[in-house]
Amino acid sequence: MSSPGLWADVRLRAAWARQDWAAILREYRRAAGLSQRGLEPLVGMPQPHISAIESGRRQVTSAEVMARITEGLRVPPELTMVARRPDLDDWAPPVELRERIAHGHAIGRTDLRTANWIGEVLAQHRRAQDEIGGQDLWPVVRSQLDAVTLLIPGSTGPAADRLMLLAAEHAHWLSWVTAKQGRTGAAIAWIDVAHGWAVDGGHTDMASWVHRIRSNYSLKYGDPVRALRTAETARLVIGLSPATASVAAHQAAIAAAAVSERDRARRLATEALELALQVPEEEDRPGWLYWLSPARAMLQAADAVYACRDWQTAADGIRTALPNLDGYPRDHAYYQARMEDAMRRAS
Incomplete structure (x- = not known):
């Protein structure tokens, strides 16, 4: 019998x-871990038909066949709505989401099992994004967000505060x-x-983190002064965990360097590294900072340099830490290119 837990698999959801x-x-x-014959009783089709679909010799156009596959594979509810909703292709946040959250914190009961499931799936999406990108998963995550906000x-x-964090x-x-x-x-x-929901739910780490993201956007689009101001705002949020304080300090270091405040940038980079090394274990960091390992913290420090x-110092720092960065091919390529460029400039 199929298990809905299989649907946490990111490639399957994509x-x-x-x-x-x-x-x-x-x-x-x-x-x-099934063969085509093992799939037969789930989807109610013989193996030759399954083979023809998988090879592209046969297209699935019948609503009846689609329904048979959907039911047989026990597709979770937050995914079944994806195929029926063209509005999920709209990139901007709809007003209805804000309206829904505005009516949160009512007296009632909610299904936290659903929230826990969706939280686990989002964690899988984060980890897979480096390998397969996010565009394919966009409608899935939008649909998941609807499922979360409908619970609030x-x-x-x-329970409401926890759901607000998941929505953020x-x-x-x-x-x-x-x-x-x-x-x-x-x-x-x-x-x-995301920032509004984090604040409403009392989640200081997420509130700081989204400031850090805004700073990153400002820097990317050529406004380092605003980037530095926003990164400093991220640092000033009271009650931050060491990991969140670390990434805020690193962002401020990069922005300070962009406005030629290099001494300030070096101090912030050192602070960011020291904070990150206080929480070397993943379970001690917020879920969205799963990637902030000691190796990554050292690479970020070298990036600030x-x-x-x-x-030369930057090239040496990257060369030392890069072999310990596992499982992030895009980031590995980024730091490799950074190191090679630094070596050329140092020579």
């Missing part, structure tokens, strides 16, 4: 978001992916929504 039925069957079998009006107290995490993810698509206005709108134009 195939569903594309409504690529051949990929859905292949990725489900991969996640479940029926919740109260700590989704909005932050959507902002980041939107920015990667070059849709700056929509990206800022999502990050503003690079921004200060201390080429």
